Amino acid sequence: MHPQHVIIAGGGPVGLWLAAELRLGGTSVTVVEERTQIDGRSKALTIHPRTIEVLASRGVHRPFLAEGLPIPGGHFAMLDDRLDFRELDTPYRYTLALPQARTEELLQEHALALGATIVRGHRVTGFTEHEESVRVQVEGREGAYEMEAAYLAGCDGTRSTVRTTAGIEFPGTPSTVLGWLGDVILDSPPPPGFSAFTLHGGAMVAPLPGGRYRVVGVSPGSLTAEWPGDLTMDELRNNTVAIAGDDFGMRDPSWLSRFGNATRLAAEYRRGRVLLAGDAAHQHFPAGGVGMNVGIQDAHNLGWKLAATLNGRAPAGLLDTYHAERHPVGAQLAEHSRAQTALMTAFSPEGLALRSLLSGMIATEPAFNRTLSQRLTALAVGYPATDPTAHPLTGTRSPDLAFTGSEKGLFARLRADAHLLLDLTGGHLGDLAAAQGIAVHAATLDHPPTAWTKVRAALIRPDGHVAWAGEDRDDATLFMAADKAIAASVAR
Template sequence: METEQETFDADVVIVGAGPTGLMLAGELRLGGATVVVVERLEEPTGQSRGLGFTARAMEVFDQRGLLPRFGDLQTSPMGHFGGIQFDYTVLEGAHFGARGIPQSRTEAVLEEWARSLGTDLRRGWELLELDQDRHGVTVTAGTPEGVRTLRARYLVGCDGGHSAVRKAAGFDFPGTDATRGMYLADVVGCALKPRFLGERLPGGMVMAAPLAEGVDRIIVCEHGAPPPDRSETPAFEEVADAWQRLTGEDIHGGDADWVSAFTDATRQVTEYRRGRVLLAGDAAHIHLPAGGQGLSTGVQDAVNLGWKLAAEVRGRAPAGLLDTYHGERHPVGERLLVNTRAQGMLFLGGPEMDPLRALFGELIAHDSVKRHLAGAVSHLDIHYGDEDGGHPLVGRRIGHHVLHTASGSTSTTELLHPALGVLLDLADDGDLRDAAAGWKDRVTTVTAAPAAGDPFAGAAAVLVRPDGHVAWVSPDAKSTLPNMLRRWFGERLA
């Protein structure tokens, strides 16, 4: 019989050591939670289906001081939606994301960070079953040493589209089955014409981009071909056959570092939390890859969840805080599925889609349409809460702004490195600082002035959550600040 004093192996067990799981581990450790990550693979594969991340994911990494670890990053103002190109910088701060960053590199950066914060990563541990009760979750895993069990207060599945956690915990996963499939291969020894944004051909679509000297990443989608069996790794010969049918080019003389297949199956769980089991990333939503959005959405799921779950296990979370994870991220996932399905139809559909492509080409000439689409794919327009009424900053990301303080210059990005809340006192108001003093262990208060312009739209104070989204703005009155601090950060210090 469980008691409140029982011993746990960790506050949280995370299943899956991909970008989402590793990002969540780091966030939880910054919040003071103990974490064990279990991963069925004994070593990283080194394979990289993803080759970049969105503008908002770049901001998120920067807000934890991680961006310099990736080295020099290349971004492009020009992107596309469903293969139709346009300039993303029509939306302030937007671009088509960081390009050419293998997912293996992202995972290596995040693993080093998570381990440095004290994450216990156990490779070769495969989830066999789980059992939750009102106090916690028991995880049974197969390991190189035999079957082992772990006991945690919460379990988070970050184990991808075929999530064992999702299945074991009984999450509903409705959506649409695959209608088409694609091959992906890193081809060696073939001099291929670059097709960076893809080329639509009578029989389908092909894409090619150089990864390194003598290595090209190709994607092949053939009209009418049945979706591939993703439980088996396709042979390079299958890919080469399809490439030749579409392009007339023979690449059979080459080889492939690795080959995989994916489809346009689109699904999302109906709830991101069932009791003490939660899901994030591809475990919660699968879709056609488009613009690096999958990895980036998973990272943002983790950053939204991490500080809330850490507060919960440390006993300082206000009532209902953990439930806001589903409330905020499920709509983001829904919108992601809509935009990736639309892009798939536009880009991969046959001649029947030509009228829609022509009309879309006319619409995208309008700046308002460009801003809308750039915001959706870059993830810079994500908004939590009701957009009607209130200050326009509330619920939106804070962005990068340089600030002048009495001790020198800083930035909104740097202030978020510890994953604490941030209260910006923009009017040098001692009463405001006194009102926030009771939360000084969870919220950093900074008296500052913007370096240029007025990016805060006349606000006298701005309260920013650890995930970089604005929780509260005051043009003058301070009376509502304690309520907002309680709502997001719990009760004040005694």
């Protein structure tokens, strides 16, 4: 066993992004994926702004931008008025419509190019944890075998074998709503962005590659905990006609499916040498298209911490902060998904009135629109500072700061294997460039955001969140504070 090796169970978007981050951090990795090839039936269709920022921070966003369809907003609970992303503090003020299958292809290319090993047609069946390693049982095409690694990451979905074997509890609530979807040909498709909500239910229509469309919705008959059998084309058509008054000439389904609102959150994201990310850690109703995005953001938080731990760059306790930071995000995801589910199943006259009220607030109250947009897109995610005297920026996501005289913003300068010290003093902190494990960029900010106008130096984590910021006008005091922050963030 290589002392820095990690095994990832699950080769979906979350496992693939984690593999790439580990490789960038100098760690060898093997991804074990049960599917022999990428599934063409894409559960996820949406890439949110924060996830595009994550991709941009590693310089791999351009293919996604080139192929995805930008949509300057998103829906909240299928309300008539869509959220407007055009005022968000990001270069990417839109969602990208891109099928998960293509997202996986691009992420797989990225991981393979970095040297990750991806084993398809094999599945993790269990493991035994030892003091310095994990022995992982795998079922392959030619039988069972074992692999050994320093850590095992479970990115293997809501029915996670890794989570179950680890004995990590997955508390929550069972499904009480069954939504439905069909990927079909529409001979007379509705206008782009179509959605409808009536006493008979709610439905949305989204374009797919190859001339297909996804019709997805809920109806009064969806309010059941009993499995009614597989979705049929007749049921899909009848539901759509009842809601929209038209079936849009639907035919030739390539996928018909139901999905529930079971909502669960892993009690621990880390137990010893086992870690969870994505659907293995949180399950929820797919409202707003956030699931894959939150999972990739889990991996983005975990990857640099795990690599730093294995390579001896991490301060004590760094890996424990993965649970501390991401578990609350999972809890918020569950809360938001439940809230949207309640609105998406409000078929009574009173429910329709509530929906109309909230929809109107999105359209007429900019602050309400902005708050919901920031939460849906994960741009509002921050990690509370442990020091109550820390600068207010500590733990927040840094925007793509622009630097005077440079076309490269902050995202283009982030690295998976090192913190970045922004020296905004005019170069007075240059001696810190020799500090172990960090990069230094001396510059001045071009049109800084309000919260950054007085900042003279900042330490940015590999995932783009602020580890420390200082405003001291005295260079010697600022130097000592920056050196202290570096010492707390990087093992020496």
